[in-house]
Amino acid sequence: MNERITPASDPSTWGRALDEAVNILSRGGLVVVPTDTVYGIAADAFTPPAVQALLDAKGRGRQMPPPVLIASVQTLDGLATGVPAGARALAEAFWPGGLTLIVRAHPSLAWDLGETHGTVALRVPDHETALALLARTGPLAVSSANTTGSPAAVTAQDAYDQLGDSVALYLDAGEAPGQVSSSIVDATGETLRLVRAGAISLERLNEVTPVEGPTA
Template identity: 70%
Template sequence: MSPILDAIDPHAWGPALDEAVNAVSRGQVIVLPTDTVYGVGADAFDARAVQALLDAKGRGRQMPPPVLIPDARTLDGLATEVPGAVRSLAAAFWPGALTLIVKAQPTLTWDLGETRGTVALRVPDHPLALALLRRTGPLAVSSANRTGRPAATTAADAAEQLGEAIAVVLDGGPTPGNAPSTIVDATGDRLRVIRLGAIPLAELRAVADVLGPDEPREPAHDEPAAGSAEATGGADAPGDGR
């Protein structure tokens, strides 16, 4: 089983954080806590590392992982044609349990899987995750579980499920795990919730014009965007709930 490193106390998590950063830089896969459940993460710009993440979960390239980022400023480096409504939602709910699917910058040299030119982004509201992201940059992160099994809410559960596929497990204590992130698809003509989670529709609508998941879909947008709940594996997928 992978080593579980105590990272509960911010005043003492430095060595554990160093090990996780070094593992990511070597192209290895790690486990980290988030504000929803534990996530399994890898350097978003290392195609082999992302594939190792997918392999660890038993997931195919048709379910690309979301990307966790350290702050909203990173949005413009990864996305293009960002609507003003997306910026408003990010300002209101990041860091937090909101995943935004946007059009990816076409010049990015990454391979997250079959994304169809989109990327699902989230800023987690967890101090350890943010400290890690500030040092590693964007991480591809999915829920720390084998596909089909419940998402891990403890470091021990994540380590048991993923085993030797993981180089480092950061133990930040139990995660809430009570609800996944809400996912909003911003790649069409209208913003649309494709998965309701921790942030209810009414709170989103207080900030921006957002269609609910059951409202009539415009004919031009029947096909799900990559990075959507269908493309990322729905509730089994952390920004997707992580």
Template identity: 65%
Template sequence: MILPCFDPATWGPSLDAAVAAVERGQVIVLPTDTVYGVGADAFQPDAVAAVLAAKGRGRQMPPPVLIPSVRTVDGLARDVPDSARALMEKFWPGALTVIVWAQPSLAWDLGETHGTVALRVPAHAAALALLERTGPLAVTSANKAGAPAATRAEHARDQLKDSVAIYLDAGESPLGLASTMVDATGERLRIVREGGVSRDEIVDVIGSDALEPADTQGSPA
């Protein structure tokens, strides 16, 4: 079911339906600033498994977790470096995903995370309104593995079909490009995927000494 999610004055029923679906452990598609995401309650393992199954991806590639604000970080992560916090404060909400060590006490199963979690606050009003009500959502790009990322709700529906209960339609994705992903679990930060935030922008915030050299960065995935 595709539901409109363009205007805060009228999107209430659509968000209500999406929140109810999340609470039932169902999979939804939501708009973000980068591309559309397919997600579910991060704390319902069966729902997270359904997200990975919808995408055609295994547990070895766990989904990132979208959160409503930077204030949520310390409930989910531990030992967050000052350099990573500086990036969060600068680029959130926005197109930056930060991989950090997860709180070991969390009752969730995102897949083979090796004790980490990838966090992002999206810069999209509808997504933030949803996250304020649902709490953390395990969200990955709304496309089949290996296919182009969806920048419209109907593009996501064409690929994911009935594996998704609710599609929230907010029109074209503003950025249309995946987030930059930074690993903050080592001695220095490392860019593992380049996207909506450039390396130069990151260096401007934390300096080059806090970042692994460019020739050791990972390639986009």
């Protein structure tokens, strides 16, 4: 078995794996984590060299900054400012879950996620391993655990096959249940707009609050 891939599906036995993940992330290393959608590659959101290492591992430039995973909807106001009521309604309805919200980042935050133009993409994953890790680390920059242009990883082995030794640890919780990326809604304009269709359909979003479809 690959020594970088560590089982992390059972709360009664994942303690050592999560300890190691927390230690690696605190030192600026990278960890692959399971989520409810697909596997993600994670870095400490407040350590710019770690975020750059994440982008380098994926072969992605700073013009494509990673989203940030958080442990609960209550963290939203600590990271974002001027959140529209409709975006809050979506967060309450679909977090934890497969919805990413692009919001205005709080200007006081000491992070550098790339060319965000003052925004940040936030999500609360619906996966107990990811949530247990986030509860200990705080916000993590997390992008899908694949090289840019390749299929998203739905197992830890899929992720390792693409990212290899650029990641220090792979937390293995079996096959990702969702196997489709999150839906992304931009909440920084005058109206809410779906910019990437994914786990949550436009129809379901509109049951909560008006959301425009993707522009052609």
